[in-house]
Amino acid sequence: MSTEGKPKAIPQATLERMATYLRIVSDLDNLGTERISSSEMQQIAGFSAAQFRKDLSYFGDFGTPGVGYSVKHLRQRIAKIMNTDHTHSVLLVGAGKLGSALAEYDILRQQNFHIMAIFDTDPDKIGRSVAGITVHSAEHIHDVNKCICARLGIITVPVDVAQQVANQLVDSGVEGILNFAATIIKVPAHVKVRYFSMKRELALLAYFLEHPFDECLEAE
Amino acid sequence: MSTEGKPKAIPQATLERMATYLRIVSDLDNLGTERISSSEMQQIAGFSAAQFRKDLSYFGDFGTPGVGYSVKHLRQRIAKIMNTDHTHSVLLVGAGKLGSALAEYDILRQQNFHIMAIFDTDPDKIGRSVAGITVHSAEHIHDVNKCICARLGIITVPVDVAQQVANQLVDSGVEGILNFAATIIKVPAHVKVRYFSMKRELALLAYFLEHPFDECLEAE
Numbered sequence: 276m277s278t279e280g281k282p283k284a285i286p287q288a289t290l291e292r293m294a295t296y297l298r299i300v301s302d303l304d305n306l307g308t309e310r311i312s313s314s315e316m317q318q319i320a321g322f323s324a325a326q327f328r329k330d331l332s333y334f335g336d337f338g339t340p341g342v343g344y345s346v347k348h349l350r351q352r353i354a355k356i357m358n359t360d361h362t363h364s365v366l367l368v369g370a371g372k373l374g375s376a377l378a379e380y381d382i383l384r385q386q387n388f389h390i391m392a393i394f395d396t397d398p399d400k401i402g403r404s405v406a407g408i409t410v411h412s413a414e415h416i417h418d419v420n421k422c423i424c425a426r427l428g429i430i431t432v433p434v435d436v437a438q439q440v441a442n443q444l445v446d447s448g449v450e451g452i453l454n455f456a457a458t459i460i461k462v463p464a465h466v467k468v469r470y471f472s473m474k475r476e477l478a479l480l481a482y483f484l485e486h487p488f489d490e491c492l493e494a495e
Numbered sequence: 496m497s498t499e500g501k502p503k504a505i506p507q508a509t510l511e512r513m514a515t516y517l518r519i520v521s522d523l524d525n526l527g528t529e530r531i532s533s534s535e536m537q538q539i540a541g542f543s544a545a546q547f548r549k550d551l552s553y554f555g556d557f558g559t560p561g562v563g564y565s566v567k568h569l570r571q572r573i574a575k576i577m578n579t580d581h582t583h584s585v586l587l588v589g590a591g592k593l594g595s596a597l598a599e600y601d602i603l604r605q606q607n608f609h610i611m612a613i614f615d616t617d618p619d620k621i622g623r624s625v626a627g628i629t630v631h632s633a634e635h636i637h638d639v640n641k642c643i644c645a646r647l648g649i650i651t652v653p654v655d656v657a658q659q660v661a662n663q664l665v666d667s668g669v670e671g672i673l674n675f676a677a678t679i680i681k682v683p684a685h686v687k688v689r690y691f692s693m694k695r696e697l698a699l700l701a702y703f704l705e706h707p708f709d710e711c712l713e714a715e
Binding site for chain 2: 285287288290291294295297298299301302303305306319321322354356357358359363365371372373375376377379380383386388426427434450451452453457458459465467469470471472473474475476477478479480481482483484485486487
């Protein structure tokens with residue numbers, strides 16, 4: 276399983292967990308924690324220690340079993356795997372309350388995601404400044420992105436314009452969209468969409484209110 | 496596998512997908528779509544059709560194979576399974592930009608999650624009104640929740656006070672926390688925490704910028 280280099284056919288579930296491990300080791304590193312064992316990761320992440328080791332094994336060797344992992348080393352390695360070891364430009368469409376809050380969320384900038392341009396369809400918002408960035412008309416996404424060449428976009432517009440905005444982002448060269456609008460958007464096969472849904476997250480918490488003693492480790 | 500009634504030992508991964516299916520059928524229902532096949536679900540959710548059928552099978556019979564599923568029926572059934580077929584009271588701690596944006600996010604109310612009280616530690620915010628709700632001092636979480644009896648809480652405070660706020664929520668009776676603060680919080684075993692991390696979501700999109708042709712179906 277140790278195949279250093281470009282990995283192929285990594286299961287989506289593994290990638291999702293890798294992104295979670297990255298969040299965790301980043302937070303631990305920021306807290307000053309130096310080492311983590313796979314059983315500690317099990318406690319924090321809720322996935323089994325065996326699952327953690329199996330997931331890492333897709334991407335090569337990560338350390339000696341039994342002695343735990345260097346948090347800093349894990350963070351660097353997983354960041355490289357996830358392609359977040361360098362800066363990505365991001366377009367944000369939707370300068371409402373949520374979009375403005377996200378634009379000012381400096382954690383993103385620390386994590387190499389830089390919001391380089393903000394767009395809206397509302398004439399009242401266009402021309403204003405949000406988090407120090409001028410809001411452009413969504414009509415100009417394509418033109419503005421000719422200079423920025425962002426490949427990632429965030430959608431925080433109302434449901435009824437989300438598809439149109441997604442089309443404009445894709446036309447401008449965006450290949451990955453984080454969608455906060457509570458609707459499904461259709462994109463070409465080369466584009467990935469992630470949905471952030473509070474109701475989805477709260478539904479998972481609501482489930483456990485009625486099933487507090489369920490074992491929650493992966494059963495793979 | 497068809498065991499109607501209280502399901503036991505459902506894998507975490509299945510629950511995560513069930514919550515995603517619920518988001519999708521809710522969105523489809525709102526768009527007026529009446530039926531969905533498991534292969535259509537595969538296209539929308541990114542999990543295989545076989546995975547979808549297997550996940551549903553944990554919870555009983557959902558329809559005749561080959562003819563697809565009623566979207567409305569799926570929505571009702573999965574909402575009941577996830578315990579979102581009735582109203583949940585929610586406490587929100589952190590009346591900053593993100594918290595305020597979330598408090599005004601009426602999608603939540605439509606989905607039976609009602610934010611009943613808002614708290615903050617900042618004296619400038621206490622006493623103000625956000626989304627029509629007065630902001631209380633975080634010191635009073637326990638007292639206020641004696642009346643509300645909320646079992647769900649949302650944390651949108653800065654990293655350095657997130658653990659303290661989590662402790663206060665748990666002391667007041669909260670058993671499920673949606674944490675937007677970019678740090679790990681420790682809670683007793685009977686409490687569940689979900690983390691929302693933009694950097695995690697963007698890391699997954701960043702991965703696919705370098706691996707656009709990866710197959711993304713579950714490999715379970």
